[in-house]
Amino acid sequence: MDIFGIKALLISALIFIPFEHLFHERPQKTFRKGLGVDLIYVLFNGFIIKVAVVLIAAYTLDAAAIVVPQSMMRAVGGQPVWLQVAEIILITDIGVYWAHRAFHKIPALWRFHAVHHGIEELDWLGAFHSHPVDAIATKAISLAPIFFLGFSDASIAAFSVIYFWHTLLVHSNLRIPFGPLKWLIASPQFHRWHHANQREAYDKNFAGQLPLLDMVFGTYNATGNKVPEKYGVDDPIPSSYFGQVGYPLMPRGKLSKPAVPSTET
Numbered sequence: 653m654d655i656f657g658i659k660a661l662l663i664s665a666l667i668f669i670p671f672e673h674l675f676h677e678r679p680q681k682t683f684r685k686g687l688g689v690d691l692i693y694v695l696f697n698g699f700i701i702k703v704a705v706v707l708i709a710a711y712t713l714d715a716a717a718i719v720v721p722q723s724m725m726r727a728v729g730g731q732p733v734w735l736q737v738a739e740i741i742l743i744t745d746i747g748v749y750w751a752h753r754a755f756h757k758i759p760a761l762w763r764f765h766a767v768h769h770g771i772e773e774l775d776w777l778g779a780f781h782s783h784p785v786d787a788i789a790t791k792a793i794s795l796a797p798i799f800f801l802g803f804s805d806a807s808i809a810a811f812s813v814i815y816f817w818h819t820l821l822v823h824s825n826l827r828i829p830f831g832p833l834k835w836l837i838a839s840p841q842f843h844r845w846h847h848a849n850q851r852e853a854y855d856k857n858f859a860g861q862l863p864l865l866d867m868v869f870g871t872y873n874a875t876g877n878k879v880p881e882k883y884g885v886d887d888p889i890p891s892s893y894f895g896q897v898g899y900p901l902m903p904r905g906k907l908s909k910p911a912v913p914s915t916e917t
Contacts, residue, residue, distance in 0.1 A: 672826055694777070822840050
């Protein structure tokens with residue numbers, strides 16, 4: 653088992669680095685600012701999150717065995733795999749949407765999520781650049797219902813592969829026209845406008861995979877082909893991995909963030 657995700661990292665690099673060089677959204681060096689820290693995130697966070705997911709699954713399955721009727725779990729797990737995967741994508745992304753929105757709206761949670769938004773040069777490696785507390789909490793909220801309801805191992809495995817590659821894609825520095833699919837599937841253009849440090853991007857595009865959720869809840873930002881002027885946050889996020897991990901716990905004044913109070917539902 654590749655517990656540190658080294659194989660996945662190498663395969664991803666072989667795919668994304670050449671494509672980002674040929675079809676980039678904005679000019680950016682491969683060995684860009686923060687690359688070394690992002691590699692540490694891949695190795696350390698990859699291991700920590702794998703352990704966390706195993707624990708989440710174990711505790712959730714124990715609870716499900718007590719609470720959920722076996723007939724219901726058999727019915728859910730007995731559906732065609734493709735249908736289960738579609739259901740998992742919907743259920744998990746609802747969890748991701750609301751967890752993500754909470755991490756923006758609640759100041760104590762924003763301190764952890766600000767680490768992810770501190771990325772100033774966005775590419776595929778940005779998918780790994782999240783504070784462990786942020787990543788684990790979001791995984792717990794989005795995945796617990798999947799284990800609880802009894803989806804099959806095959807469907808969860810298929811979803812995991814789709815989610816991994818799609819997450820790298822939406823963080824990538826690729827200019828890919830999605831056409832009408834942009835309303836159904838989150839694109840790099842959709843997500844880079846979540847990372848933009850510009851007023852029109854504040855508190856927008858929270859969904860991980862399904863832009864429809866942002867449309868339904870009033871947080872969709874349609875940007876056409878515009879390219880963000882800049883990424884990042886206004887606060888001086890530490891440049892080192894351990895500095896960033898400790899950043900949310902450091903005493904300081906009120907954090908500024910790429911979000912403003914809104915009246916949207």
